[in-house]
Amino acid sequence: MRFCMILMCFLIFPMNPATAAVDISLRGQDPVRLEDVYQQEGVPYIAIEDALDAVGLTGHWNPISHSFLIRSKYGWGEISPASGFLKIGGEFYPLKDKPRFIDGRLRVTDSFILNQLAQLSGRSIYFRNLDPDIDNAPAKQENGLEKLFAFLLNKKESKSELLLRSVAIDPGHGGLDTGIIAPSGYKEKQLNMEIANRLAKQLKMKLGIPIYLSRDGDYEVTMEQRFQSASKEDVDIWLLFHAQSAFSEEVSGVNLFIRPEDSASDVADGNEVEAGQSDSMMLANDLALSLRENSIKVRGIYPSSRLSLGRGDLPTVQIELGYLSNPEELQQLQNPDYQNQIIQALYTGIHRYAKKSKEKKNEIN
Known part of the structure; x- marks a missing residue:
């Protein structure tokens, strides 16, 4: 046979x-x-x-x-x-x-x-x-990348008095695309969706603004669909949620990624944002500071050329929530109380950034 x-x-x-x-x-x-x-x-x-x-x-x-x-x-x-x-x-x-x-x-x-x-x-x-x-590589592959890079995620000017008009959130993976699978069977896609849903609810309740999720359930989403949620006219911030895995079980903590045109920064001492920093770096700094204030370990802020971040100047941060390869951190990340700790820290960081951004805009005007 x-x-x-x-x-x-x-x-x-x-x-x-x-x-x-x-x-x-x-x-x-x-x-x-x-x-x-x-x-x-x-x-x-x-x-x-x-x-x-x-x-x-x-x-x-x-x-x-x-x-x-x-x-x-x-x-x-x-x-x-x-x-x-x-x-x-x-x-x-x-x-x-x-x-x-x-x-x-x-x-x-x-x-x-x-x-x-x-x-x-x-x-x-x-x-x-x-x-x-x-010579024999399919042309459609290049065309597909060109199509994705056509999504320029640019910051839109606003005359609104609100701190933020709306926020786009991308819970990474979904459906058959599970992302990282922990030894216990816990999947990255679950964590990303749980954090995204809880943060969306917090932002809606406290700020009264619309939140655009790239997915609201356990199903696959194309890269183009993820970009579409961040391309809406009133979006002021785009957050992407993921998790990581490492060779060693000892590695733990949150990593923040921004586009490569933004320079990396060490915010371990909670330093104020330096003049001339991009909006993505300002947002990442405020998120990192708030996470640390809530006793959540942040490893650092890093420039990344990963396709998921797109192009443009829309304030964007990819948040790697922790390491599913670390048994202790894995247990924490599945704990609703620890998740709430993360949510509160992220909300505080977003609110802090929005206030600074509004003040900066008022000074210019």
Whole structure:
């Protein structure tokens, strides 16, 4: 049966691919050079067994289910050339590219290695394509990025006397895109949604302003849809919620990210905002200060070129709420009282920023 399946895959995918080479390893380890790699339409396909060996995982082909099983600390992960999903623990996670049989071996793409395989290993993975087939790369990928970068999230001038007209909030991940999964099974998407909902309620109750959530339930949202919530005319602030994971269980605390055109700053001593700082940095400083005042550890404020932050001058901060890889912090983050502590701190930081911003505007006028 397996022979028939392989033969069929050869017929479906005629073999004239270009060979290539890639480096793969867990972050912090020496990379493993893999040369049994094929390029198809600009996408590298790596034998799943080779990829697993490079990151310290194991697996095997199941001839009964016609699927490949991957052993992980979360249980057995299952992929198949007939399915566009990774199955684990009774849940299904979408794959960007289906696995393919090429030259007698089941192969996966760089997307699977950097995302699903990293999720199964519980660690970040280093991947480098040494022979990128640029000439055959799909044009639609570039066009998609251009479309996203067309969303210029610019600050709109307002004559309103309100401190804030509205706030956009993006609870990261959702649906089959779970984000980080803690060893206990707690998912990043749950934390992001809980914090977003509770902060939205706080802002509505105390400021009486509309709040635009990129999602209000457990479903997937495209990057374009996330940008749309922040593109509304009356939005003065955009906050994005995520969580993190680290190699060491000891790492903990909140990280704040802003666009790279903003310079990073150390606010450990609660220093006042320096003249000339961007609105995003002002907002991040006020959020960091309020979090620290509420006994919540803040590791720092960092510039980031990540696509999720978009472009423009709309005051934007991505808040990494903590490390789900730290058992103590994970327990705190699931505690409603600690969540309320975070919410109160964020509200105070937002209110503090809004007052400063209004005073700054009045001085200019």
